[in-house]
Amino acid sequence: MNHSIVKKAKLILEDIRYGLDLAKNWDEDNFDYFYKYFSHTDIEVRKYSLLVFAAGIGNWLSGSATIFVPYLNDSFTPGKRYIFEDYIKSFIDNKQKVQADFPAIYNDIMITLLELEKQKKFDSIVQITNIDVINNLQKLLNDTDKKTLKYHSYNNVLKEAGLNTMFE
Incomplete structure (x- = not known):
């Protein structure tokens, strides 16, 4: 199972050497509920699951793909979907461990979430998203010390x- 999760993530993340917003292989065959692995005991599974989340929000920010849907979006059929609330809730629930184990990935996720908020990208889903999740996300973003974030740290x-890295 662990091998399968990492393999699927690597297929999604094929071109991330040049940027997480370039993840592209969101094919149904590569789908998994990656948020369930943010606290997994296998560090590789955790790392790649977090990278998939970072790539998903990076794609959203760049406009190259929008993979996340809210729970209440009835325009999508049930099945293999990346549910926004699940990923945000799992990220917040595992924040300390993610930040301790993967500070650069955590930093990148936070910068992307802050930029999504700044560009008002959440506005398109806020009315159909669980209000508790939105409130917890807003609290996380408001409580983040922006001075500690390192921009331009993708390497x-x-x-x-x-x-x-892209320079190796």
């Missing part, structure tokens, strides 16, 4: 993930 994400 640190790649190094932390054990991947070649």
